[in-house]
Amino acid sequence: MRVKCVICDKIEKIDDYSPLAKKLRNRPIHTYTCEECFTRIEVRTKERMATGKFNLYRSKSEEDDW
16 A cells, blocks of 8 residues: 655555554544654654643543442
């Protein structure tokens, strides 16, 4: 399966029967990022978190005592 990175537009080939290929085929909302872009985003996010000014807004999960 040929996939295109949404950030750098690099075209790569992944195995047709891999879990990633199945996820991309069955759910069009999922997008593909190449390994270089993924690591670049990861490194820069960690740098921003280290500054202390990075806020990660997550929904609070309510614990059910039941």
